[in-house]
Amino acid sequence: MSINGALRSEAGSGDQGTTQIANEVIAVISGLAATEVRGVADMSGGVVGGIAERLGKKNLSKGVKVDVSPDDQQCSVDVAIIAEYGYRIPEVAGEIQDSVKRAIEGMTGLEVTAVNVNVLGIAFRTDEREDDVKERVR
Amino acid sequence: MAVVDRVVLRIYSALVLLGLLWAVLFVSGTSEVVYAASTTAAVEATWTYVAVVAILSFRYLFLRLVPRSIHSFVKDTEVGEIRISHETVRELAHRAARQVKGVERLSARVDEAPEGLMVSLRVRVLPHVDVTAMSDQLQRAVIGSIRDATSLAVLAVHVQVAGLAPETSQR
Numbered sequence: 001m002s003i004n005g006a007l008r009s010e011a012g013s014g015d016q017g018t019t020q021i022a023n024e025v026i027a028v029i030s031g032l033a034a035t036e037v038r039g040v041a042d043m044s045g046g047v048v049g050g051i052a053e054r055l056g057k058k059n060l061s062k063g064v065k066v067d068v069s070p071d072d073q074q075c076s077v078d079v080a081i082i083a084e085y086g087y088r089i090p091e092v093a094g095e096i097q098d099s100v101k102r103a104i105e106g107m108t109g110l111e112v113t114a115v116n117v118n119v120l121g122i123a124f125r126t127d128e129r130e131d132d133v134k135e136r137v138r
Numbered sequence: 139m140a141v142v143d144r145v146v147l148r149i150y151s152a153l154v155l156l157g158l159l160w161a162v163l164f165v166s167g168t169s170e171v172v173y174a175a176s177t178t179a180a181v182e183a184t185w186t187y188v189a190v191v192a193i194l195s196f197r198y199l200f201l202r203l204v205p206r207s208i209h210s211f212v213k214d215t216e217v218g219e220i221r222i223s224h225e226t227v228r229e230l231a232h233r234a235a236r237q238v239k240g241v242e243r244l245s246a247r248v249d250e251a252p253e254g255l256m257v258s259l260r261v262r263v264l265p266h267v268d269v270t271a272m273s274d275q276l277q278r279a280v281i282g283s284i285r286d287a288t289s290l291a292v293l294a295v296h297v298q299v300a301g302l303a304p305e306t307s308q309r
Binding site: 124 | 219221222229233287
């Protein structure tokens with residue numbers, strides 16, 4: 001019944017059976033919702049994720065940790081992102097929280113108790129960096 | 139850190155491959171290899187090799203098991219927490235400071251004191267620069283940049299002028 005031990009969460013049960021949603025699905029939904037927010041340069045998946053990515057495996061759930069409550073009705077999500085330079089991080093984080101919450105609640109019906117945003121780094125666009133160097137040369 | 143890990147992992151892979159190759163040649167009885175392995179230098183080399191590979195193996199085995207606590211500035215909201223890592227703030231400060239005229243080289247550090255966030259800058263300045271004015275500019279640039287990007291209040295920006303760039307380095 002369970003896919004991989006603690007990998008499922010129940011989204012609804014009716015007379016015709018139960019619906020179960022794997023944590024991985026919630027993670028992918030969160031990942032996609034978060035990357036679509038302006039000001040998010042990338043998700044941060046750590047060293048292991050970075051290596052997997054280099055091998056050509058696009059990991060949509062990178063940088064997302066999902067916790068589902070024991071009664072399978074609520075979940076909380078931790079997302080780790082790299083912010084883009086020039087955006088206000090609190091605003092970006094707030095938008096991520098809203099959009100992740102909306103996406104999960106809309107698509108799975110689970111109640112989202114918390115979306116924790118971890119900003120682990122900041123990315124400067126490369127063309128900007130070149131401008132910088134030129135500025136300093138002048 | 140991640141960059142270092144990536145490089146080390148690559149070296150590690152190369153080492154293991156080299157060892158395997160050597161072992162295969164030895165087992166298959168290639169005469170040069172068997173002869174070379176019998177010298178004392180080879181014994182030393184083998185132990186060094188084993189030690190290096192063992193250390194690297196341990197490093198990668200326990201890399202993920204040790205929960206790396208990432209220091210962050212935490213902000214509570216109704217929909218969860220926003221944590222901005224010290225590294226992010228450091229990068230912001232570094233970038234803001236780098237754009238100030240007269241800075242040749244610099245390193246930034248971020249600390250969280252009970253009263254607030256503190257930034258320490260160590261700079262090497264270009265010659266013929268008014269250090270006081272530049273420091274003032276640095277402080278303002280860093281505080282402004284961090285406030286704009288993260289809305290965190292900066293308690294203090296310490297500027298340490300570590301030295302002068304040599305006259306020859308033309309910018």
